[in-house]
Amino acid sequence: MVALGTFVLHSFVKPPVTAGRYQLHGTQPTAGITVGEHVADVIVSSPRYVMPPDQILSTFPPAMAEGDFSGRLPQIVLKRRTLPWEREPGGPPSGAHDPPRPWLALVVIAEGEGALSPDPAPVAECVTPGEALPHPEDADSPVGYYLTVTETVVKKVFPTVEDLPLLVHVREVDIRDTELANGDDDGWLAVVLANRLPIAVPTADPATGQPVPAPVRYLACLLNLEGQVGVLPTDADLATDDTFHLVAAVQDLRLAARSAASTDLVVMGTGHAATVTNAPLAAPGAGAAIGPSEAVAAGAATPGSNAAVAAWASPKASPAAKATATQAVDAGVAVRKEMAGGWAIDVSPFVLEKTYRFPVLAHWSFTATNEGDFRSTIQALDVGLLGTQYGTVFSADPNGPDPAQKVEHVNLPDPTAPPRPDPPELAETGHLALPQTSRRGDAATAWYRGPFGPLPTDRDPPGSPLAQVSDQLRTLTPDGREDVSLAAAFEIGRLLGLSQPALVSALVQWRSEQFGAARAHTVAGVLTQASPFTPDVTRQGRDLGRLVGMQLMNLAGQAPEAVVGPGRPIADPGRPIGLEGPLDQVVAAGLGLDLGQLREQAGSRGMVAALASTDVAVAGGQRIDQATLAGLRATLDDEVNRVATAARPRRTDPGTSDAGPAAGTPGTPGTPDALDELLDALRREEPER
């Protein structure tokens, strides 16, 4: 970045590749393996017929401006530094040491010197008929504007082939103290200059006869010179003078167009004289300094400059242009038409010399008078504190002691200017009395002052009360009227806040989090009044529920019977078993016995003997023999042993023989059950380690 308040000038910044189609070939040389070649098509694009508006930073003179530009070259500032060199313009070969030739040129033509296409035309028609740009498929827009000029104008006004690199350069500026500072601009800018000083020409004041400046309208066009560099003049062709001609236009086609009521008359060289005398604004004797102009149309040897000057005796744009502008619906189109007003001439039917067409990427018009540059404009600013009706200006004071001397004086309104509406009542403090309808419906006036005042104000100290509704900020002034300034500020602030749902939700969420943390503090303090207790209120640990839960547990632990209630009975009653019918029937049915037969035998031998002699009903009717039974038993013992060995607690200390039941297992030491016996047996079996 360049130093504060400085800038650096560079001759050119050439991009590594120009716009066009490229093919990228990639190979991977690998020993032993063949890797296929990678081919990619690459299109490098760049504006060609239309300059995107975001690439244009500024123009000088400003579009539609009026002012003294006669000492300054018009220019256009482009945001991409490489833009002027992104295409190959062609033309005669340049020397080995010559800088690269840009494809853009800024050409300034006066009203009447050329014609701008009234409507966008297909891009193929934007170049001189018969010519064609290389790679027609490379078009950034299907339509574009074009400029039609005669060979005379090209030779007299257009830059020479050798001038082109000289008229384009790159600037690197420091943008930190400008409004561009917070954007994504880097301060690198390409500047395209014109080669023509926009001059205003003198004309005779009808009242005094003194020469006064007559405004001249100019059109600045950023042209694409691709393929047509050859038609530009070269340095060798041109003669030079130390002064220029004070003429508005080197060639005025409007005059020819006006006289060409019928193109036949022009072509045949008749009929022009009468039309020229009929020219409505012709003002003979417009000053000796005015030089002759070129005769453009066949035989139309009229002093074209006279008419051109006279046409501008009224500094307003032509009524025709205004009419076009009002008819157009689109504002952009309206502005374009207005700007192109003086250049909308159809030249081809009556101009006999060769004409050329150039694509126009951007164009704007301005009016050259002899006053109104930056310096005079800023010095003529009305300076004052907000709330002053008439500020001061730095200019010649017509009522001062020396009307020629520039001094600072009160900027009183021009008595000849149309009267402005009366300003509303204004207080010294900057308060303005604005009409107000009170809540009861009465029409009244109320004082209002925005955030800007002519006097410094004291800010309320930090502890001052906070307004919750706007009515709290309404005040009554000593004159009995209401001052609604702060109330209005409150309301617009509330509305602006509500217009951003993200802000509203952030605000509500933050306050509830703050409140949650504060409540956790307070509740914790209340719960543990005795012991000072600092809860963890960081974002992670500010959970009030957890905090309260812990406190509750502590308190409950101290007096469980008060908090928790009566204890649980040690044992619950068992579930009742439902029996249907007499018990002996149920048992007999369950065991598959014949109850009647059993009773019969019990009657003779007794129940025990009867049961002993009754075979148990076996499913399938097979009996297990003793050998199978012994095998099953052995298997079962093994399995029990295996499970018990796995489940047995390992003896950690060989000294203690009895570690008791597994630690942590809730159990009551009582009579040993079968499992305990088993474990004891295992313990005994285990060899001492």
Next chain:
Amino acid sequence: MSMTSFDAKVALDVQLRAAKVVVTDFTETDPDDGDHIVPGVIRRALAGLRLLSGVPFSYLVPDSSLLPPESVRFFYLDRNWTDALVQGVLSIGTFTSAERIQLEALREIIRAEVDEAERTIRQPGGEERLSGPGGAISGFVMRSKLVSGWPGLHVRAYRTDRQQDATIIPESDPDRLKVLRMERLAPAVLLVLFDGVPAVVHVEEPRQGIQFGALRPDAEPFSAARLLPLRDASTGADLPGQHVPVPFRRDSAGVIHMRELRDRIAGAPGTNVGGNTGMSVDANEFALEMLRFPFRQVFGDPANEPSQPLDDVFRPKVSFAMLEARFRAVIQP
């Protein structure tokens, strides 16, 4: 205290007491911004509002007679007005007494932290980050064709008048005031807010829009000749008394004969032009010669006369050394 006495009255009391508490260790940490109690999104939105972003223009300038065409109006910012604006935002979503009491408790922290955030809204690259308590804010509104015609005006404000200084001091210098906001509100209306009350304000022609041209004799408004004062292209210094008449193309209106002008510049002694490319004068050297000073308008007390002419303050320079090698690489492969 027993749990049985924890009834609704106590609960309400706890809520109200909690509302008055600000938990100061409940902070948001931003690596770029430091620790703050007020979350960054709220702080920045409120600071933006303090600098009046988004406020309708009719609230700022309620009547067009306060800002006539082609005028500049300086002002002091009414802090109470912007505080009321912020209070309006804060009032959103406060329905209960507890919420309002809580807002009362938070207001001083919000005020202090938003004061600090005001300076972080506009941070041009390369400038130091400034912080401190909120102070007076002043500024100006300019309604002029200057704003639309010369986009990117340079605006600088100084606490003390340092006209003698040719170098431009950074915003962190105690003599210079930080620009808090600079924005075009409309194509021709520029709003600038300064962090303090300046003694002088400089408004300068934009540098990327600096123009090129030649001088017309002041006394002759219709002179058809132009003079070009020359500079030494190696240092940028003026060559006093040296100038060449600007050549024009014969029979054309105001079109400069560039070739002849180039030759005249190259032929004049002491200009030190040419030699980097094949041309007698390079594009940037030509630009340097044709450069006209950006004009700097100083607004301030008329008694503070500049001790040096402003032309001395601005001295253009072209540094070739760093670019020469690159040029050669490009044009002589």
